[in-house]
Amino acid sequence: MHDSEQLSLDSFSNSDSEEDPPGKRSFSDDLEEEPPSKIATTRYRFFGDIPDSLWNDWKWQFRNRITRIEQLAQFVPLSTKEQAQLKLVAMRYPLAVTPHYLSLINPDDPDDPIRKQAIPSSLEMTMGSMGVEDPLGEKEDTMVPGLVHRYPDRILLVLTDICAVLCRHCTRKREWRNGGWVRSGAEIETMLDYISQHKAVRDVIISGGDPLTLSNCHLQAVISRIREIKHVEIIRIGTRFPVVLPQRIDDELCSMLAKYGPIWLNTHFNHVREITPEAAAACNRLLRSGVPVNNQSVLLRGINDTVEAQTKLCHGLLKIKVRPYYLFQCDEVQGTEHLRTPVETGIRIIEGMRGHTSGLAIPTFVIDLPQGGGKVPIQPNYVLTHTEGELVLRNYEERVFHYRNPRTVARPEPAEVLCPAGSGTSSLPQEAAAGLS
Numbered sequence: 001m002h003d004s005e006q007l008s009l010d011s012f013s014n015s016d017s018e019e020d021p022p023g024k025r026s027f028s029d030d031l032e033e034e035p036p037s038k039i040a041t042t043r044y045r046f047f048g049d050i051p052d053s054l055w056n057d058w059k060w061q062f063r064n065r066i067t068r069i070e071q072l073a074q075f076v077p078l079s080t081k082e083q084a085q086l087k088l089v090a091m092r093y094p095l096a097v098t099p100h101y102l103s104l105i106n107p108d109d110p111d112d113p114i115r116k117q118a119i120p121s122s123l124e125m126t127m128g129s130m131g132v133e134d135p136l137g138e139k140e141d142t143m144v145p146g147l148v149h150r151y152p153d154r155i156l157l158v159l160t161d162i163c164a165v166l167c168r169h170c171t172r173k174r175e176w177r178n179g180g181w182v183r184s185g186a187e188i189e190t191m192l193d194y195i196s197q198h199k200a201v202r203d204v205i206i207s208g209g210d211p212l213t214l215s216n217c218h219l220q221a222v223i224s225r226i227r228e229i230k231h232v233e234i235i236r237i238g239t240r241f242p243v244v245l246p247q248r249i250d251d252e253l254c255s256m257l258a259k260y261g262p263i264w265l266n267t268h269f270n271h272v273r274e275i276t277p278e279a280a281a282a283c284n285r286l287l288r289s290g291v292p293v294n295n296q297s298v299l300l301r302g303i304n305d306t307v308e309a310q311t312k313l314c315h316g317l318l319k320i321k322v323r324p325y326y327l328f329q330c331d332e333v334q335g336t337e338h339l340r341t342p343v344e345t346g347i348r349i350i351e352g353m354r355g356h357t358s359g360l361a362i363p364t365f366v367i368d369l370p371q372g373g374g375k376v377p378i379q380p381n382y383v384l385t386h387t388e389g390e391l392v393l394r395n396y397e398e399r400v401f402h403y404r405n406p407r408t409v410a411r412p413e414p415a416e417v418l419c420p421a422g423s424g425t426s427s428l429p430q431e432a433a434a435g436l437s
């Protein structure tokens with residue numbers, strides 16, 4: 001791969017764009033927490049003079065990201081003092097939000113769940129001494145630049161640190177200070193060599209920074225090379241674009257991905273209000289191209305930390321044929337403590353969903369352990385007592401049941417069956433003898 005195939009960062013510089021978003025408009029309607037078709041957005045209030053042709057152009061959306069606090073103040077009421085505080089926060093943890101994602105915020109609600117994910121908070125600094133920069137110990141598992149090898153059969157590739165929206169709860173927040181990099185052609189060759197040499201690797205995950213910030217040409221160059229490695233069975237892409245910039249998931253991208261399947265895509269919806277018609281259409285395009293879509297959400301204080309919020313989110317996902325896969329305990333990342341919940345909150349949410357909705361709607365609640373310990377599922381305890389012969393279990397209604405625990409017994413000897421006349425006897429498995437085979 002040549003450097004010329006890399007994403008040109010200049011082409012996405014946003015703050016100096018000629019196409020800056022228009023100024024503040026009034027907002028009066030409350031946003032409903034309802035499925036896609038009923039969601040009101042501020043698009044026509046904030047961006048009413050932007051024609052659909054631009055609004056639906058993902059490069060326009062990317063170029064016109066809001067990255068400065070002064071810009072943000074045109075959309076969201078911020079006092080002079082708040083602006084000064086947030087400028088300090090943004091110096092350490094920058095701001096970036098697409099017009100699409102911004103249009104989902106109710107600017108009059110300081111507790112809006114989309115706002116809390118995208119707009120800096122002074123708590124990022126005041127609680128900033130808590131947590132660590134690299135809670136998952138990814139540096140220790142980085143074998144060559146951009147390649148993390150923790151589990152024997154899976155490899156994570158980080159091709160860039162650029163994202164469409166800088167999520168305030170991001171596990172890789174430490175990368176934001178590095179100013180936007182894309183792995184060079186030589187670095188990618190080194191990654192591919194590493195994968196080729198490790199025959200146990202059957203699953204390659206390309207994740208974030210967000211790989212869909214790269215051009216289709218650049219992505220194809222990497223994906224096609226991974227596909228040539230015989231022992232790689234599946235490729236997974238981790239991206240938040242279906243949520244924050246769904247216009248990126250266009251026919252051109254989908255037909256490219258369709259050529260290199262099996263490709264799975266993991267995305268990151270955290271709240272039902274993110275399931276917009278545009279997001280639903282993006283997921284549908286992926287599914288029609290043979291790319292299954294799973295969701296990995298993060299449990300976030302004041303955003304999705306109730307049974308009701310998670311149930312609405314997961315029901316909304318199933319309606320757009322996206323499987324709720326993981327619900328992550330928010331990692332212990334510096335600058336995110338204000339968004340973290342006690343582990344018990346996640347257990348209570350899963351308990352509140354189990355039995356009250358279909359199992360398909362219930363994600364696996366996991367903690368990604370520090371120092372590279374990997375993911376551990378955390379579940380409510382339904383086993384009251386457990387002996388060799390019996391389990392005593394409670395169900396979702398708190399009713400108690402006794403369940404006989406089958407013991408391992410020696411297999412019975414094969415039955416002796418009589419064969420046709422003159423042929424003697426023969427031994428057959430019991431099922432065959434009973435005519436069940």
Ligand code: SF4
Pocket residue numbers: 162163164165166167169170171172208209210239240
């Ligand atoms: S898209 Fe993912 S990697 Fe990028 S800022 Fe959000 S959580 Fe972090």
